[in-house]
Amino acid sequence: xxxxxxxxxxxxxxxxxxxxxxxxxxxxxxxxxxxDGETTALSEDPLLxxxxxxxxxxxxxxxxxxxxxxxxxxxxxxxxxxFVPAYIAEQHxxxxxxxxxxxxxxxLHGYLHEKLAYLNEAEEEAILVRSIDILxxxxxxxxxxxxxxxxxxxxxxxxxLAQHDLAYCASEMGDDVPYFHENGLVEIPGQxxxxxxxxxxxxxxxxxxxxxxxxxKVFDLWWREFEAMHDFGCCFVLTLHPxxxxxPSRVRLLEDLVTAMRSKGNVWFARGHEIAxxxxxxxxxxxEVDFDMAARPALPPGTPAQTMxxxxxxxxxxxxxxAAALCRFRSRHNPKIAGGLAQSKTWRExxxxxxxxxxxxx
Numbered sequence: 013x014x015x016x017x018x019x020x021x022x023x024x025x026x027x028x029x030x031x032x033x034x035x036x037x038x039x040x041x042x043x044x045x046x047x048d049g050e051t052t053a054l055s056e057d058p059l060l061x062x063x064x065x066x067x068x069x070x071x072x073x074x075x076x077x078x079x080x081x082x083x084x085x086x087x088x089x090x091x092x093x094x095f096v097p098a099y100i101a102e103q104h105x106x107x108x109x110x111x112x113x114x115x116x117x118x119x120l121h122g123y124l125h126e127k128l129a130y131l132n133e134a135e136e137e138a139i140l141v142r143s144i145d146i147l148x149x150x151x152x153x154x155x156x157x158x159x160x161x162x163x164x165x166x167x168x169x170x171x172x173l174a175q176h177d178l179a180y181c182a183s184e185m186g187d188d189v190p191y192f193h194e195n196g197l198v199e200i201p202g203q204x205x206x207x208x209x210x211x212x213x214x215x216x217x218x219x220x221x222x223x224x225x226x227x228x229k230v231f232d233l234w235w236r237e238f239e240a241m242h243d244f245g246c247c248f249v250l251t252l253h254p255x256x257x258x259x260p261s262r263v264r265l266l267e268d269l270v271t272a273m274r275s276k277g278n279v280w281f282a283r284g285h286e287i288a289x290x291x292x293x294x295x296x297x298x299x300e301v302d303f304d305m306a307a308r309p310a311l312p313p314g315t316p317a318q319t320m321x322x323x324x325x326x327x328x329x330x331x332x333x334x335a336a337a338l339c340r341f342r343s344r345h346n347p348k349i350a351g352g353l354a355q356s357k358t359w360r361e362x363x364x365x366x367x368x369x370x371x372x373x374x
Contacts, residue, residue: 026243027244028245028299029244029245029299030188030189030244030245030246030298030299030301031189031190031245031246031247031297031298031299032245032294032296032297032299033245033280033290033297034280034290035280036278037278037279037280038242038243038245038277038278038279039241039242039244039245039246039247039248039278039279039280040246040247040248040279040280040281040282040287041238041247041248041250041273041279041280041281041282042093042182042200042247042248042249042250042281042282042283042284042287043085043090043091043092043093043250043252043270043281044092044093044094044095044159044182044202044249044250044251044252044284045078045081045092045093045094045095045251045252045253045254045257046095046121046159046251046252046253047073047074047078047094047095047096047097047100047107047121047253047254048070048073048097048100048121048125048161048253048255049070049071049073049074049097049100049103049104049254049255050067050070050071050074050099050100050103051070051097051099051100051122051124051125052070052125052253052255053066053067053070053218054099054124054125055122055124055125055126055127055161056218057218060218066215066217066218069215069255070255071255072254072255072258073253073254073255073256073258074100074103074104074107074254075104075107076258077253077254077255077256077257077258077259078094078107078110078111078254078258079107079110080258080260080263081252081254081257081258081263081266082110082111082114082116084263084266084267085114085116086114087267088267088270088271090270090281091115091116091117091281091282091283091286092116092117092283093116093117093118093119093157093182093283093284093285094111094116094117094118094119095118095119095120095121095157095158095159095182096108096111096118096119096120096121096147097121097122097123097124097125097143097161098120098122098123098142098143098146098147099123099124099125101118101146101147101150102146102150105150108147108150108151109150112151112152112153116283117157117283117284117285118147118151118153118155119155119156119157119158119159119182119284120140120143120144120147120155120157120158120159120178121143121158121159121160121161122139122143122160122161123139123142123143123146125161126139126161127161127162127164128160128161128164128165128166128169129164129166131166133166133168133172136166136168136169136172137172137176140158140172140173140176141176144176154177155178156177156178156179156180156285156288157178157179157180157181157182157284157285157288158173158178158180158181158182158183159181159182159183160181160183163183163184163185163202164183165181165183165184169181169183170193170194170195170197170199171195173197174193174195174196174197178197179197179198179285179288179289179292180197180198180199180200180284180285180287180288181193181197181198181199181200182199182200182201182202182249182284183199183202184199184201185201185202185203185204186199186201187199187201188201188241188244188246188247189201189245189246189247189298189299190247190287190288190291190298191298192291192295198287198288198291198292200247200249200284200287200288201247201249202249202251203249205233205237206234206237206248206249206250206251207250207251207252208230208251208252208253208256208257208262209221209253209256211224211225211230211233212224212225212230212256212257212259212262213253213256227261227262227264227265230265231265231268231269234250234269235269235272238269238273238276239276242276242278242279245299247287248273248279250269252266
């Protein structure tokens with residue numbers, strides 16, 4: 013597999029870099045491995061444990077994929093971040109030890125790869141605390157990074173992570189570079205396009221995926237995104253699952269991709285905690301392009317939540333936009349209702365409580 017060679021000209025679109033990376037690097041690259049293993053099936057239905065072929069496919073990740081990928085990472089001399097469900101850590105303790113011994117980071121990924129959208133806040137916190145305890149005991153280091161199973165977090169998740177001393181989350185998809193949550197928690201966003209499940213996952217029953225893609229096609233997809241991210245000064249977050257990307261041809265795919273990225277030059281290969289730490293120490297490294305964020309008046313100096321405010325579809329904004337849309341809808345049928353809502357003290361207090369920039373409807 014070879015990188016695409018396209019002629020470039022001085023007239024080609026090249027915006028200012030979105031982020032100022034260390035030592036003059038043009039972009040950052042975070043290689044992530046979500047070691048879901050057997051929880052891929054068990055999180056859907058514990059009774060699937062009786063499916064030997066299905067479970068063998070899932071366990072291929074921790075048993076064969078991770079050792080092979082660790083060998084590749086050592087060969088390439090690049091660091092990575094492994095997000096490991098605590099259940100998988102308990103079932104494969106020597107695998108965890110091997111990841112730590114190789115110098116890679118281990119982050120949180122639920123206990124049984126639970127979908128957070130189906131949990132309440134207390135349930136989510138209990139799983140978080142349990143997982144922190146298990147990984148801390150097994151690795152000797154308290155984890156500082158978190159990726160939500162299926163990437164989906166709840167409105168209260170950032171607060172829980174900060175409350176339990178996590179430094180960063182790698183679950184949202186609202187940007188190409190790190191940003192701060194309202195409470196100062198760092199978000200390192202990814203995207204579905206840079207994920208191997210959509211490219212390679214397949215199982216007959218339960219039905220997962222469609223038809224596994226050819227590695228040449230996937231290389232082209234990922235390389236084109238990396239090349240543009242390199243031009244734009246972004247953070248290339250690649251998410252792989254060892255039960256998928258630990259297969260031989262896909263290990264070659266990753267080797268070819270990383271080799272091509274290195275040849276491009278000026279790429280900072282970093283673990284999640286290194287990216288988060290750099291951003292925490294250098295908040296101005298982020299270049300804002302959101303018109304509405306850039307237009308906001310400067311907030312007074314104070315907490316990180318004030319000076320590093322970031323509202324990517326925050327709960328408050330969603331609620332305010334929804335309420336405004338509802339009010340517009342009602343106005344078509346009963347203007348008195350809409351007018352009453354717009355002028356009511358309750359509405360205005362609600363808007364101030366949400367602290368959004370959405371104007372009160374009039």
